[in-house]
Amino acid sequence: MQHDFLKNYKHKTKESRRLYSRAVKVFPGGVSHNIRYFEPYPFFVSGAKGKQLSDVDGNKYTDYWMGHWALILGHSPKVVVNALAEQAKNGILYGTVNGVSVELAETIKKLMPRAEMMRFSSTGSEATMYAIRLARARTGRRIVAKAIGGWHGFNTALMQTVNYPFEEEEGLGLVQDEGQFVESIPFNNLDASLKVLETVKDDLACIIIEPVLGGAGCVPPIDGYLQGLEEFAKKNGSLFILDEIVTGFRLSLHGAASIYGLEPDLFTLGKIAGGGMPIGILCGDKDIMSLADPVARADKESLCAIGGGTFSANPMTMTAGLLTLNFLKENKQQVYSKIDRLGRMARKGLTKLFAESGIPCQVTGEGSMFLTHFSKNVVMDATDIANSNRELLKAYHLALMANHGIFFLPTKMAALSFAHEEGDIKKLLEATKKIIIDSKLFKRFA
Ligand SMILES: Cc1ncc(COP(=O)(O)O)c(C=O)c1O
Incomplete structure (x- = not known):
């Protein structure tokens, strides 16, 4: 990968890169859970509150990973x-x-x-x-x-x-x-x-x-x-x-x-x-x-x-x-109606956006969970997912992270929390639109 967003990510996360170079000396692969590694190196978190993660370089990210999907009320309620x-x-x-x-x-x-x-x-x-x-x-x-x-x-x-x-x-x-x-x-x-x-x-x-x-x-x-x-x-x-x-x-x-x-x-x-x-x-x-x-x-x-x-x-x-x-x-009613509504909004919005841009894609999910798959086929099982364009998904997620402060653990499902708002989904859709228009990422796949 040598996209602009990769350069931008490296530029914004210098302290994380330093920490990662120390981490690889003490942890295999620099991590304590295999899926936490992503290219070029993960940013190191210094704090978390509500829907937001902060890293050691002072960047802030709206979090869609939410502690391996565990944090339904957001970080540190x-x-x-x-x-x-x-x-x-x-x-x-x-x-x-x-x-x-x-x-x-x-x-x-x-x-x-x-x-x-x-x-x-x-x-x-x-x-x-x-x-x-x-x-x-x-x-x-x-x-x-x-x-x-x-x-x-x-x-x-x-x-x-x-x-x-x-x-x-x-x-x-x-x-x-x-x-x-x-x-x-x-x-x-x-x-x-x-x-x-x-x-x-x-x-x-x-x-x-x-x-x-x-x-x-x-x-x-x-x-x-x-x-x-x-x-x-x-x-x-x-x-x-x-x-x-x-x-x-x-x-x-x-x-x-x-x-x-x-x-x-x-x-x-x-x-x-x-x-x-x-x-x-x-x-x-x-x-x-x-x-x-x-x-x-x-x-x-x-x-x-x-x-x-x-x-x-x-x-x-x-x-x-x-x-x-x-x-x-x-707060059953408020919590579930909110997170499910935001989940629907994300699935519908992303589906529409990619369809309008002629990018073959399916956004799967249920309730407050969702994930985008770049695939020309209907996604029904793990084999369909494996056959979708995972490299493109990885790059899309990194572009969101680097250029828009939106964190999906690359290629992994998102889970919304009670701390997320409609404005966050709007920002996700706007950021996605910008990535589609500005970057060359989707050009060859469309
Ligand atoms: C469906 C399912 N079962 C089991 C586990 C394992 O849980 P833990 O990571 O707490 O060991 C996970 C973790 O993501 C999971 O998604």
């Missing part, structure tokens, strides 16, 4: 920050049980009654790992089905068919044999998925699926797809597990399950549920969750041992999560 300040004075980590965790669990159960019982962990990756362990324990079967392109965190068992080309190994250090217990199905193609599931049905412990493919590129489900998978799982005595780590409390207060009419046996939550602090939650049917009851199942053979860990249910996370959910409950 007062209601959470004040409660955390109080809690910090009263202890950061107790390392034992506390009342606020019970309150948070009861709140979640009221909002999502299928969360009859739950277990808190510190990351979503742990929650999905425990979900499939519990499914195997319950069914006595071994195989886990997941979607091609489905992302459930870095847990080893689900590190299969995540990145294109999907049929290849996900990298070094993963034992090949592990893959034999994972079967991958094409998202949004029910017939083909059922055909695959049929071949492994006797040993199929569970199907685990994101209601909307998130990490793979923001693909909503077509009518009947998720419902068809659930029906198959239930008939087959396999568990149906919904990974709501992104969608839970984002698409609605009651989860994507309520929107799509699903009744998962188990489901996972994370992100928003921690109010900006680290969290993962495994929730579900009481009978199944009881397999993890260390009191009733004191002998090792009858217990399915799942975490927690050192930081699970810590009072800071529990407080931030509780205050966030309480705010969402009390």
Whole structure:
């Protein structure tokens, strides 16, 4: 890339470049999460408030990444920050049980009654790992089905068919044999998925699926797809597990399950549920969750041992999560109608803009989530996304960042927060228009 915006980015982010040159000496690739790296180097954040990120060079960005989509109320909402300040004075980590965790669990159960019982962990990756362990324990079967392109965190068992080309190994250090217990199905193609599931049905412990493919590129489900998978799982005595780590409390207060009419046996939550602090939650049917009851199942053979860990249910996370959910409950109408409206406005506006400019493009999304794909084909699954022009998307996102102070983590889905306003979407549309007109970026693709 040698576009003007790249030059501009480098010019504006000199201190970040210096920090990055130090970071590569202490972190592989200079980052602590692979997706946080982008070309030429990421800007280093010095602060965040509301919808805005500030970097160490004094630049400001309207944030569309919002902490890996976790920050539905924006950065540092007062209601959470004040409660955390109080809690910090009263202890950061107790390392034992506390009342606020019970309150948070009861709140979640009221909002999502299928969360009859739950277990808190510190990351979503742990929650999905425990979900499939519990499914195997319950069914006595071994195989886990997941979607091609489905992302459930870095847990080893689900590190299969995540990145294109999907049929290849996900990298070094993963034992090949592990893959034999994972079967991958094409998202949004029910017939083909059922055909695959049929071949492994006797040993199929569970199907685990994101209601909307998130990490793979923001693909909503077509009518009947998720419902068809659930029906198959239930008939087959396999568990149906919904990974709501992104969608839970984002698409609605009651989860994507309520929107799509699903009744998962188990489901996972994370992100928003921690109010900006680290969290993962495994929730579900009481009978199944009881397999993890260390009191009733004191002998090792009858217990399915799942975490927690050192930081699970810590009072800071529990407080931030509780205050966030309480705010969402009390302001349900304002929050969801606003962020969904802004999401629609972004999808519609961008679609119109690119169409008018003759640039083949599809803007996918649901509720407050959206992502642009430069593709001549309809985008229905992770393969379609991988085949779209990702280099162009990367460049478009960098141009927004460098020239207009608008931050999308390059190629990744956007998630709006309650702190965003209509004016932000207007600015995004104006900036996009300017990039289309001024830069040569889209010339060859149009
Ligand atoms: C659907 C889904 N499941 C699981 C995870 C993993 O969560 P964490 O990053 O907290 O481990 C993610 C993270 O983005 C996710 O999007």
